[in-house]
Amino acid sequence: MGYKRVAVRGSILYFVIADMARINDMYQNSLEYVKVLFNKAIDITAKSEVLETRLSSLIDIITKTIFTNVSRGLFERDKLIFSFLICTSIDRNSSLITPVAWSIMLRGAIPISDAQMAKMGTNPFPKNILSDIN
């Protein structure tokens, strides 16, 4: 079923929105609200005889509608992080970003040992940087 892709996008968006509450207590949106936006987006999406066209416009309009409405309720300084989280969540879902890469981005890597450090030879960069890129 092709429509599953649309549902997947809806679920990704909902969980990013749910996570936003951890940035600021005021960013608590209900699933009910997201569902209202989701259904509204389905209604306004242009109809098409071709399933593929219909699916891509659904995904596009749903993402835009939910993004616009939720973003409006965020402080200016948190808007970029919201866009970035949506973007990376989509990319993680399609495996463009691996779990390992995501974890290093969030938490950094395990520090490298002195032996590994010696193997790298003389180096102008400090150890914590070398750990993260190793």
Add this chain to the structure above:
Amino acid sequence: MINNKPWLAWATCDNPQTEKLPGEWDEKINSFDKLILLKAYRPEKLSFAFQNYVLKRMGKFYVEGQTVTMEAVYSDTDYKTPMIFILSTGADPT
């Protein structure tokens, strides 16, 4: 032994988030890996790079601030859905 010089140049330049990586690395790793590199070397440039990443992956719509008109927001309100304005210090909409 890796030649560190080009990396040092990259890591200390003004805009590493838009500058090409040394040698074959610009082609070799994907744009998210580049963010990790940037986070290691130049964390202060990350927010610019995040913006570029979103721009590249999803388009302009998701990085530009959406201007809100009263008309657009008004249609979302009803007798139990009020509109609340939060103003920053010094703002005077009157």
